[in-house]
Amino acid sequence: MSKKKTMTTTGGGPVGDNQNSLTAGARGPVLMQDYQLLEKLAHQNRERIPERVVHAKGWGAHGTFTVTHDISRYSRAKIFSEVGKKIPMLARFSTVAGEKGAADAERDVRGFALKFYTEEGNWDLVGNNTPVFFVRDPLKFPDFIHTQKRHPRTNMRSATAMWDFWSLSPESLHQVTILMSDRGLPVAPMYMNGYGSHTYSFWNKDGERFWVKFHFKTKQGHKHYTNEEATKIVGESRESYQEELFGTIERGEFPKWSVNVQIMPEADAEKTPYNPFDLTKVWPHGDYPLIEVGEMELNRNADNYFAEIEQAAFSPSNLVPGIGVSPDKMLQARVFSYADAHRHRLGTHYEALPINAPKVPVNTYHMDGAMRFFKNDTGNPDAYYEPNSMDGPAEDQSVLEPPLRISGDADRYNHRDGNDDYGQPRALFNLFDDGEKDRLFSNIAAAMQGVPDGIVQRQLGHFYKVDPAYAEGVASKLGITVSDEAKAA
Ligand code: NDP
Ligand code: HEM
DSSP states (O other): OOOOOOOBOTTSOBOSOSSSOOBSSTTSOBOTTOHHHHHHHHHHHTSOOOOOSSSOSEEEEEEEEEEOSOOTTTOOOGGGSSTTOEEEEEEEEEESSSOTTOOSSOSSOEEEEEEEEEBTEEEEEEEESSSSOSOSSGGGHHHHHHHHSBOTTTOSBOHHHHHHHHHTOGGGHHHHHHHHSGGGSBSSGGGSOEEOOSOEEEEOTTOOEEEEEEEEEESSOOOBOOHHHHHHHHHHOSOHHHHHHHHHHHTTOOOEEEEEEEEEEGGGGGTSSSOTTOTTOOOOTTTSOOEEEEEEEEEEOOSSHIIIIITOOOOTTOOOTTEEOOSOHHHHHHHHHHHHHHHHHTOTTGGGSTTTSOSSOOOOOOOOOTTOOOOOOOSOTTOOSSSOSSOOOOOOGGGOOOOOOOOOOOOOOOTTTTOOSSHHHHHHHHHSOHHHHHHHHHHHHHHTTTOOHHHHHHHHHHHHHHOHHHHHHHHHHHTOOOOHHHHHO
C-alpha cells in the first residue's frame, strides 16, 4: 500500500495531530497558539457563499456537443463550423423559486443553463425548459420573483401574491399554462426539453443576419409527475433529480438532446403578426420549422459539486462571433444582470475559476482586485494599458457584428398595448387532450387555495379569454362559477 500523503495547513506546513487540540494540561483550556484549530474553525465559517438569488437549487454535469448538420450559412460561429465537430460543455439545471435545499420534485419552471467551451471563448445559453417567460419587460422581473419567494412577514410562499401578480400581468398566461400543465413537473432533467427562449441573432461570414431560437429536444422522451406522485416522491427523497441525473451518468447511460434552431431572415421581423422579440411568444413551427444542428450528451459527473456546479457562472453576455443578442429587452437586462450577480456571489474574478475559465487565452486589460491570483499572458509586463506600443493584445475588427438598423423615439412604451396575450396560450390549450386539460384545471385549482375571490375571478377572466372551457374547468375544480364580470372582462 502506498504511503499516505502528509496532511498540511493551508500554508503547506505538515500537521502532526489532527485529533487533539493544544491545551494547557489534559483537562486545561485550548491555547491561542493552536493555529491548526483556528484555521479549521475560520475556514468552516467561510464554507458558504450566497446562493443564487433565483435558480438556487440545481443539478449539473459535463458533456459534449456534437455538430450533426451544417448551419454555417446562418452563423460564422466556429462551434458550428464542421459536421462531426465536438465541443466540451457544462449543463446546470435548476428550479427557479426554491432555495438551495429545496426539494427537487416541485412544480416550477426548470432552468436549462449551458456553457460551451468553444475555440472562440465561452458561449453560454442560459435558458429554461419552457419556450416563453412570465414577463416581457425586465422592469417587472424583480417584482415577479418577489411573488415566487417568501412573504416578508409570514416567511412563507404566498399563493395570493403569485395570482395577484399573474392576474394583473396577462402576458404571463402562456407561461402559467405551461407551468400548470404536465410539463410543469418533469421527473428529472433528462426528461424535459430546453429552450434558449429569447430570440438571439446569428450572422454569417458574409455579414448576413438571421434571428434565431434554440430548441433542445429530449431524446429520453417527456416524463412528468402528477402533483400526487410528486408529493409521494418528495416524502421519500428531496433529491430525486440529483439521484437520477448523477446515478444515470455514473452508470454510463448518458442523456441526450437533439439541438435545433428556428431561423428567421432579418427582414421578416417587420412582417410577423407578433413581435418576434417578445419573450412571451413562440415562433410557430409551421412558420419557422426546426432545423437540426447537433446533439448534446451529458457524460461526466462533477468530481466536486461545489467547484464545478455551484461555482459555475452562466451568463447571456458570454457570446462568440456569429451569435449575438436581439432587440428583446429582457435579454438586454440579462446581459447586465448575470455578470453583476456573479461578481457579488463569486467575486470579481469569477471567470478565472477553473469551471468558468474559457479554454482559450484570456487577454483583457482588467487589473488587480480581490483574489487576483493569475496574470494576463499579454507577453509583456509593460503592456498593461491599451493602446500601447508594446505589442499588447489589440482589437480585431473582423469579429464585429454587422450593424443593426434601429430607429424610434426614446420613451417608456406600454408593452401591453396591441399584444395578443391569449392566442398562443389558446394554441397550447388546444394541444392538450382531455386528460391533460383535466390535470391542468386541478393543478391550477390546487395552486389557488386560499387566494381571495377577487383575484381568482380576475384570473378566470383571462382563462375565459383563452377559451371558456379553460375558465369553467378551473372554476369547477374550485367549486365556484365564473362570474359575469370575469366573462365580460
Ligand atoms: P406545433 O404543434 O408545431 O408544436 C407544438 C410544440 O409544443 C412542440 O414543440 C411540442 O414539443 C410542444 N408540446 C406538445 N405538447 C405539449 C404540452 N403538452 N405542453 C407543452 N408543450 C407541448 O405548434 P406551434 O409551433 O404552432 O405551437 C403551438 C403551441 O405549442 C404554442 O402556442 C406553444 O404554447 C407550444 N409550443 C410551441 C413551441 C414553438 O417553438 N413553436 C415550443 C414549445 C411549445 P415536443 O415536440 O417536445 O413534444
Ligand atoms: C439565474 C436574473 C430571466 C434563466 C439568474 C440569476 C439572476 C438572474 C441574477 C442568478 C445568477 C447567479 O447568481 O448565478 C434574471 C433577470 C431576468 C431573468 C434579471 C429578466 C430580466 C431569465 C429567463 C431565463 C432565465 C428569461 C430563461 C430563458 C435563468 C437560469 C438561471 C438564472 C437557467 C440559473 C443559471 C445557473 O444554472 O447558474 N437569473 N433572469 N432567467 N436565470 Fe435568470
